Amino acid sequence: MKPAPPKSTLVQVRLLVGNVRRAVGLALRVERGLTIRYVLVSVLNALLPVFIAWVGKQIVDAVVAAMADPTHALGPTLTWVGVELALILATHSSGQYLGYVAQLLRARLALHIDVLIFEKALRLGVRHFEDPEFMDVLERARKESSWRPLEMITNGLRLGRNVVTLVGFAALLSQFSLWAVLALTLAGLPFLAEVRYAAEQYTIKARRTQDERQAYYLQQLLTSDYYVKEVKLFALGPMLLGRHRDLHERFYAEDRSFAARRGLAVTALGMVSVGVFYAIYVVIVGQTAIGAITLGSMTLYLGVFRQGQDAFRSAMSSIAGAYEDNLYIQNLFDYLGIEDDDVAERGPESAPRDSEGPRIRFEGVSFDYPGSDRPALDGIDLEIAPGSTVALVGPNGAGKTTLVKLLAGLYPLEEGRILIGDDDIATLDKGEVRSRIGVLFQDFVHYHFTAADNVGIGWLPSLGDREAVEEAAQQAGADGVIEGLPEGYDSMLGRWFGGEQLSIGQWQRMALARAFMRRSRVLILDEPTASIDAEGEHEIFERFAELKHGATAILITHRFSSVRMADRIVVLDGGRIVEDGTHDELIARDGLYARMW
Template identity: 40%
Template sequence: MVHSALVPNLSLRERVGALRHLPALFRLVWQASPSLTAASLGLRLGRAAIPILMLYVGKLIIDEVVAQTQMASAGPSLGDWLASGRLNLLGGLVVVEAMLAIATDLLGRASSLVDSLLAERYSNFASVRLMEQAATLDLEQFESSDQQDRLDRARRQVTGRTTLLTQLFGQVQDILTILSLAVGLAAYAPWLLGLIVLALLPAFLGEVHFNAQGYRLNYFRTPERRQLDYIRYLGSSVETAKEIKLFGLGPFLVDRFSRFAGRMYGDNRQLAIRRAAWGGLFAALATLAYYLAYALVVWQTVRGDFSIGDLTFLTGSFLRLRSLLEGLLLGFSQIAGQALYLDDLFSFFEIQPTITSRPKALPFPRPLRSGITFENVGFRYPDSEQWAVRHLNLTIRAGEVVALVGENGAGKTTIVKLIARLYDPTEGRILLDGRDLRDYDLADLRSEIGVIFQDFVRFHFTAAENIGAGRIEASEDRGRIRSAAERSLADPVIARLPQGYDQPLGKRFNEGADLSGGEWQKIAIARAYMREADVLILDEPTAALDARAEYEVFQRFRDLSRGKTAILISHRFSTVRMADRILVLENGRVAEAGAHEDLVASGGRYAELFELQASGYR
């Protein structure tokens, strides 16, 4: 249960204030397709005028029929009536009404077609905007759970608000129709308009209230909804199936999902019952108002104030106007409710990254001359009081192969993230060829850094596309892709695939071929070679390889990185010993530095860790 104390109430002003996003939504829709947007509005403008015309033509038909029945008969046959010309006006009116009915159907079908196409174009366009915005954000803005909730809400609004477009344009159409009907009613009985508004106002306010309640419920259920999605993924994913079965986790996941889903269902059920009860009451009031107006119009017709045609016109207009106003008010409240969700989307678009290129940023120095220097660098992750690195001083010379060694949490991966400017230091500074890293153009800097992390992405694309992702602008260069695969020893893996480099990888889609962990890692390392960057970094990417395969990969890495600045991170000392220099990290600082033999001989921390690992092979 979501307690009201935890969820701030939204005032009517705040709810209506959410409509401020509608102009931005319209701009987004217009940018998605100006032609379809204009066509949708034009079609609805045509449809808006038809109801009043049909009602008025119907009134004229009835009045003409009544008038003809009060006159002497033109003859016993239809031919006599046609010959007399007394059916000319009536026949013309019937033809006009038929044409209006056909136009209504055609315009409705055309409008539905255009709206469906526009909704798809908008969804695609907004999805692109969402991905473009996400690509600009800092890593910090992805790793925060609050920001993940925010991104999840924004992602849902891209596809979940397409019906809002139809509602908005429908509202415009209904407003135009209401204005035309109101003018007609005002000419006969203006008091009917006031009666309608008084009857429908409670229903409108009720809908506004319950839409806001629904938004509050959805907003504060976002973390639990993400947990539901995660549990659903765990319980029905090929990636997790082995361990779920081996550990017998199926009942546990089902029970956990049921408990989360049950709480959410209970809240939704309570809100739905309250909404239905109040909605029924307000609907009954509106119906009573209609029949009160109907009785008064009938009385005035009996008294002779209105003709029979006037009666049908007024009752038809009143019924249609009541229905349109009810739909308009409820639709407005729904739009106001949905506009609350639009805040999730447009506020996400307003997030600004903090790690950006400075004005007149420098290009990456090619070639790198002096290298990378950390000067008294301190960094702690957002929402953490513990320093990942502190008072860190180190230098990685240009053209040098450096290995980073240390226990988990010593700061190895943090150093890599700082070099790639996925984060900026909290204290101190990092120099690249003597200039602050922040002075360089961010995109150019990252284009010259090839990094493969331990938790690299397994793209469910073809083998060639997996490797080509390392330098996307060269992703069509098969020669470069093959060369990168040969360097990483991925070429023999790909050669065994039925479709070679065109083979889709992973089991997510049809015809996909799954790879072992070690094979995936060779593909990922090829991605780093594809980059042909001046700085190469391998951050524990070979954990799934056996010792021999890892040695071969790092031996090739050593050979192929000659002339480049390279950083490798591994827990296997047999691998890191091939580096020019080894930096031993402890508590976020460099505890020792030197070649393998020198560090072993010194009997320090490195020698201790090396001896512990070596004893395991004896």
């Protein structure tokens, strides 16, 4: 949970100024020309109301003069009317243009910020995405940051426009009374409530981020094809819907209470502002009635005071809006400011360089998951000979998958070192490490792409190489699955985009084909046959043994019929290696492996 915003006004002002500068910098980088035009037209749009008010006075005075003296020419009056028409048209046109430019800037900024968020995600390690607090930060960054930067710029420009307008109005109104100018500032009283409640609204939304993620998850459970069978089988719908409704009822109760308190405060202060206006109204009308000011001056002062109040309220509202925008946009900058894990990561550019499977060494490797009270790995020392096949076995939570995720560079190594050949992976670019390894995890992804892309993305440089894709599919036994699809390798998979839905076992063959696509000299198979029948399992392991071609392989499996093909079996328990040997040796020891067998 993110703490409430800092209460120090100075801190908030500094953050606001800094974030406005960063938001403007974003806009200039994305669309420099549009941003500059937006600023210039905003300034013009701010000056026009002052000129219109002054021209209105000239029209009234010209009409009064013409009525008092029939010989007075009507030309000056019509001239001033023409000038006012031109100014009104300019105001309308500039306002429309500002809306047009804002729409373009909003779209461009939204895309740019989405790209920034995605690029940042690519530079962060897996450990972040397994941390609920980070997921809250990411959710807050994604939720409103795509439009907040332009809104902050817009509020800043609106404030600038209103300040320019107010200075002009104040100059005109000061000809009547400086007290009227001071009274004008009371129009900003509702601003105090706006700022107070903007901070409270932000705190409410920040506090409920995790609950909103839960509501979205419940929505997915209720509507996704991935969950629909089990939801219906166990009749979970009413329970899930009830939880979803309870969350939103709580949100509604919070929002209703907040809206009522905010509305009452703004209304009360707004009534004071209206009372001040009518007090000044009475004074101006009285001065006109006794002849102290002309009818044109009365029209000018009343118009200026009314519009000035609107401009002052708008200026204060812009400050409140910018303050609110600042709270939300800080979420984006907090996220972007997280230290990168995978700095300067590169994708694969060429085929893996090793012709032989490398030696792999784990030296004193330990690892703790954040918030866990026991180590996931504790002092692991393990050497895997070049080209050999090692099976990692052990109970759930023993550390098997953690070990291979460290080897693949998915987690930062906290203690010890891992070497592939003679290279310490800590000294290598993460992309270089991963390009040497082909991995099939148990929780593999179902990509809703074409069948060819599902296989080809295993090695991006060969994505368009149909021959390589077909070879990898054949090696994994996925070719039969693909050839049975309506459009073969060009068939879309998954239901999201009208494609073909595969069985779990068929999806697993596609994932295995991705691993073979890499032609890496280190192969990691994490439960590679968990969703495949016994006959399919036998076929895949036969193919694996045939096609391994000297690669160094690590198997993680709970099927002991599969581990017998390994040259060596390493048994883990509680994050430590407790047994090591061949199948026959471990059975003879009558230890954990024998009991599990």
